[in-house]
Amino acid sequence: MICSSVTFSQTNNQQWRDSLNSLNRKIELSPYNTDLHLRKAAVNLELQQWEYAVDEYTLILRYESKNLSALYYRAYAYMHLRRYDLAKNDYETVLASVPTNKEARLGLAYMFQSSGRRKEALEQLNIVVEQHPEDPEVYVARASYEAELKLYEIALYDWEEAIKRKPANIDYALSYIDLLIISGKNNRAKTELDKLSGRGVATSLLHPFYNRLKKAKNK
Structure with missing residues (x-):
C-alpha cells in the first residue's frame, strides 16, 4: 500500500x-x-x-x-x-x-498563530466570524485554535455553531465529540455518539471514541 x-x-x-x-x-x-x-x-x-x-x-x-x-x-x-x-x-x-476576504483573514490569523502571537490570532478569528457569521468554516477555524489554547468551553461553543450551520458534516460532529472527551465531558460525548449511531454513521468511525470513553470510565 x-x-x-x-x-x-x-x-x-x-x-x-x-x-x-x-x-x-x-x-x-x-x-x-x-x-x-x-x-x-x-x-x-x-x-x-x-x-x-x-x-x-x-x-x-x-x-x-x-x-x-x-x-x-x-x-x-x-x-x-x-x-x-x-x-x-x-x-x-x-x-x-x-476587508471581508475570508481566505486572507484566515491566512493572517494563521500567520499570527504560527509566529506565536496568540492575541492577534484570536482578534483576526473574531473579525472573520463577525464578517461571515453564517459560514461554518470560520467557527471551525476559531474552535480549533481555542482548543489548542485549552479554551475548551468557548471552543465547544464554536463547534456547536459550526454544526448548527452544517449538521450533516460528520467530521464536525466527531471533532466536537473529541473535544468533549478531552475536556472531561464524557456523558455529553456518549450522548452525541449515540446520536450519530442512530443516524447510521459507520461503527468503524465511532468505535475509537466509545473505546476512549470506556478507558476513561475505568480509570
Whole structure:
C-alpha cells in the first residue's frame, strides 16, 4: 500500500513537471502574459517549490501591484518558508482592498498563530466570524485554535455553531465529540455518539471514541 502511494505521488509530480515545462515554453513566446505566470506559480505551489512560486508572484506584482490572487498566494508561499512578516504584509494588502476576504483573514490569523502571537490570532478569528457569521468554516477555524489554547468551553461553543450551520458534516460532529472527551465531558460525548449511531454513521468511525470513553470510565 505504501509503495503504491509513493508511485501515485511520483506520477502526479511528473504530471506537474510536464505542465511546468509546457508553461515555460508558452511563457517564452508570451513573457508578459499574467495568466500564464499565475498558472506557472500555481504549479510551483503544487510541487512545493516555494521560492520559485514567490519569484513568480513577485514578477506578476511588478506589472500588476494590486493583483490580489498573486498577493494571496505569495503570502501562502511565504508561510511555508516561515517568512511571517512578508506573509503578513501580503495578507494585509489583500485585506486593505477587500476587508471581508475570508481566505486572507484566515491566512493572517494563521500567520499570527504560527509566529506565536496568540492575541492577534484570536482578534483576526473574531473579525472573520463577525464578517461571515453564517459560514461554518470560520467557527471551525476559531474552535480549533481555542482548543489548542485549552479554551475548551468557548471552543465547544464554536463547534456547536459550526454544526448548527452544517449538521450533516460528520467530521464536525466527531471533532466536537473529541473535544468533549478531552475536556472531561464524557456523558455529553456518549450522548452525541449515540446520536450519530442512530443516524447510521459507520461503527468503524465511532468505535475509537466509545473505546476512549470506556478507558476513561475505568480509570
